[in-house]
Amino acid sequence: MTSSKPPLVGLLSLTDPQTALTDFQNARGVDSAPPPSIPNSTHSDQWTEDARIATAVSVVGGFLLGGLITVCYKVRKRSRRARARR
Secondary structure, three states: OOOOOOOOOHHHHHOOHHHHHHHHHHHHOOOOOOOOOOOOHHHHHHHHHHHHHHHHHHHHHHHHHHHHHHHHHHHHHHHHHHHHHO
16 A cells, blocks of 8 residues: 555456446446436435334333333232232
């Protein structure tokens, strides 16, 4: 690695990009597909809001369900102790 030649991974340093592209296009043909589109930012904002709502509902639901299970466990444990004392 030198200042004029940055580190490269694999065989990239051994491959001429322009020659590789030309060989690829000769073998496969020119790409006729349109370039990929970038999603609208307002759609992404909506997804973020939906994700926040789903996360909040999941957290609250998990907290409540965990509390309910804990209370049921303690009530059941207390009733077993009361039966054992009789």
